[in-house]
Amino acid sequence: MSDKKERILQATEKLLAEYGFHGLSMQMVAKEAGVAAGTIYRYFEDKDDLLYQLHDHILGYVAIKLSQNVSDDMPLKQRFHTMCLNIWEMATRGDAPLINRGQFDNLPRRDSHEQRLLEKQLFVKVDQLFDEGKACGLFKNLDNEILSVLSLEPSCCLARKHVNGVFKVSDEALEAAIDASWDAILQH
Amino acid sequence: MSDKKERILQATEKLLAEYGFHGLSMQMVAKEAGVAAGTIYRYFEDKDDLLYQLHDHILGYVAIKLSQNVSDDMPLKQRFHTMCLNIWEMATRGDAPLINRGQFDNLPRRDSHEQRLLEKQLFVKVDQLFDEGKACGLFKNLDNEILSVLSLEPSCCLARKHVNGVFKVSDEALEAAIDASWDAILQH
Amino acid sequence: MSDKKERILQATEKLLAEYGFHGLSMQMVAKEAGVAAGTIYRYFEDKDDLLYQLHDHILGYVAIKLSQNVSDDMPLKQRFHTMCLNIWEMATRGDAPLINRGQFDNLPRRDSHEQRLLEKQLFVKVDQLFDEGKACGLFKNLDNEILSVLSLEPSCCLARKHVNGVFKVSDEALEAAIDASWDAILQH
Amino acid sequence: MSDKKERILQATEKLLAEYGFHGLSMQMVAKEAGVAAGTIYRYFEDKDDLLYQLHDHILGYVAIKLSQNVSDDMPLKQRFHTMCLNIWEMATRGDAPLINRGQFDNLPRRDSHEQRLLEKQLFVKVDQLFDEGKACGLFKNLDNEILSVLSLEPSCCLARKHVNGVFKVSDEALEAAIDASWDAILQH
DNA sequence: TATGAATGAGCATTCATTCAT
DNA sequence: GATGAATGAATGCTCATTCAT
Numbered sequence: 001m002s003d004k005k006e007r008i009l010q011a012t013e014k015l016l017a018e019y020g021f022h023g024l025s026m027q028m029v030a031k032e033a034g035v036a037a038g039t040i041y042r043y044f045e046d047k048d049d050l051l052y053q054l055h056d057h058i059l060g061y062v063a064i065k066l067s068q069n070v071s072d073d074m075p076l077k078q079r080f081h082t083m084c085l086n087i088w089e090m091a092t093r094g095d096a097p098l099i100n101r102g103q104f105d106n107l108p109r110r111d112s113h114e115q116r117l118l119e120k121q122l123f124v125k126v127d128q129l130f131d132e133g134k135a136c137g138l139f140k141n142l143d144n145e146i147l148s149v150l151s152l153e154p155s156c157c158l159a160r161k162h163v164n165g166v167f168k169v170s171d172e173a174l175e176a177a178i179d180a181s182w183d184a185i186l187q188h
Numbered sequence: 189m190s191d192k193k194e195r196i197l198q199a200t201e202k203l204l205a206e207y208g209f210h211g212l213s214m215q216m217v218a219k220e221a222g223v224a225a226g227t228i229y230r231y232f233e234d235k236d237d238l239l240y241q242l243h244d245h246i247l248g249y250v251a252i253k254l255s256q257n258v259s260d261d262m263p264l265k266q267r268f269h270t271m272c273l274n275i276w277e278m279a280t281r282g283d284a285p286l287i288n289r290g291q292f293d294n295l296p297r298r299d300s301h302e303q304r305l306l307e308k309q310l311f312v313k314v315d316q317l318f319d320e321g322k323a324c325g326l327f328k329n330l331d332n333e334i335l336s337v338l339s340l341e342p343s344c345c346l347a348r349k350h351v352n353g354v355f356k357v358s359d360e361a362l363e364a365a366i367d368a369s370w371d372a373i374l375q376h
Numbered sequence: 377m378s379d380k381k382e383r384i385l386q387a388t389e390k391l392l393a394e395y396g397f398h399g400l401s402m403q404m405v406a407k408e409a410g411v412a413a414g415t416i417y418r419y420f421e422d423k424d425d426l427l428y429q430l431h432d433h434i435l436g437y438v439a440i441k442l443s444q445n446v447s448d449d450m451p452l453k454q455r456f457h458t459m460c461l462n463i464w465e466m467a468t469r470g471d472a473p474l475i476n477r478g479q480f481d482n483l484p485r486r487d488s489h490e491q492r493l494l495e496k497q498l499f500v501k502v503d504q505l506f507d508e509g510k511a512c513g514l515f516k517n518l519d520n521e522i523l524s525v526l527s528l529e530p531s532c533c534l535a536r537k538h539v540n541g542v543f544k545v546s547d548e549a550l551e552a553a554i555d556a557s558w559d560a561i562l563q564h
Numbered sequence: 565m566s567d568k569k570e571r572i573l574q575a576t577e578k579l580l581a582e583y584g585f586h587g588l589s590m591q592m593v594a595k596e597a598g599v600a601a602g603t604i605y606r607y608f609e610d611k612d613d614l615l616y617q618l619h620d621h622i623l624g625y626v627a628i629k630l631s632q633n634v635s636d637d638m639p640l641k642q643r644f645h646t647m648c649l650n651i652w653e654m655a656t657r658g659d660a661p662l663i664n665r666g667q668f669d670n671l672p673r674r675d676s677h678e679q680r681l682l683e684k685q686l687f688v689k690v691d692q693l694f695d696e697g698k699a700c701g702l703f704k705n706l707d708n709e710i711l712s713v714l715s716l717e718p719s720c721c722l723a724r725k726h727v728n729g730v731f732k733v734s735d736e737a738l739e740a741a742i743d744a745s746w747d748a749i750l751q752h
Numbered sequence: 753t754a755t756g757a758a759t760g761a762g763c764a765t766t767c768a769t770t771c772a773t
Numbered sequence: 774g775a776t777g778a779a780t781g782a783a784t785g786c787t788c789a790t791t792c793a794t
Contacts (some may be wrong), residue, residue, distance in 0.1 A: 004754090021209065021210055022209060022210045024785080025788055025789080026788070026789055026790080027787095027788070027789090028754090035754080035755090036755040036756055037755085037756065037757095037788095037789090037790085038754070038755055038756065038791075038792080039753085039754055039756095040756070041776085041789095041790070041791085042754075046789075046790080047788095047790090054294075064284065076261050079335070080758060094759075095354055098255065104308050114789065119193060133189065140368055142361065142365070142368070143355070144362060145349075145354075145355045146346065146357070146364075146365055149342050149345050149346050149349070149365070150342050150365060150368050150369065150372070153341065153342055154337050154338050154341055156373075157337050157341050157345075158334070158337050160334075161337070166333075167331070167333050169334070173330065173331065176328065176330055176334075177334055177337070177338060179331070180328055180338050180372045180373060181338065181372060183372050183374070183376060184338070184368045184369060184371050184372035185368065186371070187370060188376065192778090192779090213762080213763065213764080214763080214764060214765080215762090215763080215764090216782095223763085223779080223780090224768075224779060224780045224781055225764090225780085225781065225782095226765085226767080226779070226781065226782095227764070227778080227779055227780070227781095227794060228765095229764095229766080230778070230779075233764080234764075235763095235764065297757090380775090397585065397586055398585060398586045401766080401767055401768080402767070402768055402769080403766095403767070403768090406777090411775080411776090412775060412777055413769085413776085413777065413778095414769085414770075414771080414775070414776060414777065415768095415770090415774085415775055415776070417768095417769070417770085417778040418774070418775075421768080422768075423768065423769090475753095514781095516740065516744055518737065518740055518744070519731070520574055521725075521730075521731050521736065522722065522733070522740075522741055524738055525718050525722050525725070526718050526742070526744050526745065526748070527723050529686060529717065529718055529721050530714050530717055530718065530748075532711050533713050533717050533721075534710070537709075537713070542709075543709050544706070544712070549706065549707065549710060552704065552706055552710075552715060553706070553713070554709055556704055556706070556714050556748045556749065557714065557748060559747050559748050559750070559752060560694070560714070560718075560742060560744045560745060560747050560748035562747070564747060564752065568757090568758090589783080589784065589785080590785060590786075591783090591784080591785090592782075594760095599758080600758060600759045600760055601758090601759085601760070601761095601785090601786080602758075602759060602760065602761095602787075602788080603757080603758055603759070603760095603785080605785095605786070605787080606757070606784095610785075610786075611784095611785065611786090631759075
């Protein structure tokens with residue numbers, strides 16, 4: 001990817017996290033990225049497109065991070081545990097402002113082909129996990145999307161609240177919460 | 189509450205759900221509410237105040253709806269089940285655009301006294317449920333906030349995705365998901 | 377004059393001195409005067425009219441103050457001296473915000489009959505002074521308006537700068553300045 | 565100076581003279597200057613800044629005009645006479661709306677360093693004149709600021725009233741008034 | 753390609769004025 | 774007479790976008 005495009009995306013990400021959506025101007029982005037305002041329009045159609053692409057950019061990053069250190073020969077529970085910790089680390093280390101996710105979710109939707117592909121790619125390891133779990137009768141027989149909401153969403157939510165300072169989550173509490181999430185999808 | 193103020197709040201709620209936070213102008217609100225632009229400023233200090241007050245307004249509504257048909261002499265599981273259905277109904281019937289919640293979370297926070305009171309009021313029945321469950325050894329021994337994230341958040345998230353059309357949740361799936369959430373907080 | 381009208385005028389005068397012309401709103405005036413906004417329009421046609429009438433009101437006050445302690449049997453120099461001190465006192469005591477005069481001078485002019493009358497009334501003692509001075513060959517043979525600019529205007533200007541803090545004028549300097557103004561109109 | 569900035573300043577000057585301070589909108593200025601409204605904000609921080617800078621701009625112009633054709637080897641009286649005529653010409657020719665001065669005096673003050681410098685620069689020739697006159701015992705021993713109010717202020721005031729049409733000043737009257745002002749500062 | 757000055761529609765907000773009570 | 778809620782045009786200002794260089 002062009003150096004400038006990358007810098008613009010990173011500037012946008014930073015400013016979005018700092019000032020929120022309605023406090024983000026193209027001139028700010030240009031200044032932060034060290035390019036001229038007009039230059040942004042060489043890489044992005046308009047402001048919406050910039051935000052769309054940033055969304056995908058972050059999603060791509062998250063896709064990689066989420067599956068880090070997760071291999072197919074690991075036991076299911078360990079894979080799940082690792083993924084949850086990956087989510088937690090991403091959020092708390094701030095290297096991916098998942099915190100902003102909320103903002104993206106409320107953007108006017110773009111249901112492009114690449115969008116779908118990217119999201120599939122994000123969940124391929126997750127789908128695999130759930131499929132295997134259901135196949136061996138370990139997990140409840142629910143759609144992967146629902147299993148995801150039951151198990152991974154709480155981790156995201158916890159991380160978000162922790163980072164936003166709503167309440168603090170200790171390491172022990174985190175471990176317990178991950179275990180509880182596991183209980184949610186487990187066949188009892 | 190003054191008729192006009194109520195109408196302004198409802199117009200804001202509707203437009204926020206429809207156009208999102210950026211895309212909401214005071215003139216739009218005025219038009220939708222059937223009042224003059226200046227009139228808004230008789231009831232709200234500025235745009236932020238309008239959004240703050242809307243937040244509280246919705247929160248108050250949610251507080252009431254969430255605890256509807258929940259009485260202290262019901263078994264714990266039934267109470268939990270009812271609350272989850274209350275969330276689901278609120279979201280799907282659209283009479284409270286819980287969907288918007290995400291937007292409020294990203295507003296510059298106001299930590300007023302009333303704010304805290306309102307949020308406590310919202311969770312009083314929930315706190316009670318979790319406290320009783322932990323007391324009789326039925327629930328995991330975790331902070332109420334974490335139990336809430338583990339059990340109620342998935343219901344919210346599911347409803348949101350259902351309403352937003354990300355995927356459809358059948359009645360059976362909903363029931364199964366509620367049971368799964370129950371599993372998450374249960375001591376096994 | 378009606379109690380309310382008087383209160384409105386005084387409120388306007390005070391606020392005008394404090395906030396300047398473009399910082400004066402009818403609601404402010406109403407609040408300061410302790411009346412409802414609509415009440416102002418019972419006594420004044422519109423905002424301009426309020427300012428016009430305030431102008432006249434102040435002029436009338438100045439007319440009285442300027443000629444205070446000035447009687448026709450006093451020597452010319454003493455009369456002049458007294459008037460200059462009257463100007464100085466009015467300005468420095470702040471009981472008539474002559475300081476604001478500058479603002480009035482730049483209002484869209486109204487050349488009404490009463491306006492002319494009032495201004496004549498203001499200068500009747502001054503005219504008399506100049507007329508007598510010229511008649512006995514003591515003063516330069518110039519139009520009264522010019523004599524006024526040469527002799528009284530410096531006093532006003534001095535007082536204004538003193539009050540505004542541009543520079544401070546000691547009692548001795550004031551006396552010397554009055555004497556110098558006298559020199560300006562004297563036949564040498 | 566940028567062409568556009570110059571045009572904006574001149575438009576402001578013109579409109580200020582025509583409509584007064586309240587009655588001056590940024591859109592009017594933009595239209596008169598032949599630029600877009602937003603363009604003004606490239607050169608001026610806000611409306612106040614525009615007015616501040618206009619103040620300085622005019623002051624700079626006045627500084628130059630006031631001292632025109634005044635050289636140090638001219639007799640004191642001739643220098644004074646020339647300055648008074650410079651003031652008169654500036655005002656009556658309308659190339660510098662001294663008339664507006666009154667409005668600036670009522671603006672919220674900015675006591676910047678450049679401001680002070682500019683005003684000193686404006687009066688350097690005047691100070692010199694007064695200093696010399698006092699040194700050789702020709703002038704009264706008063707502060708330069710007071711001498712200025714006594715001698716130059718009447719010229720300004722006269723010009724202002726002449727231009728505003730309060731009364732007309734003939735050439736002879738002007739000469740006589742200048743002589744009278746000279747008398748005011750002269751040691752008798 | 754890259755620039756950044758220029759644009760002008762759009763925004764939040766104010767305020768002189770009206771009018772039903 | 775007096776009120777003050779309501780109005781809506783107008784304001785100062787921002788900012789996504791364009792385009793001549």
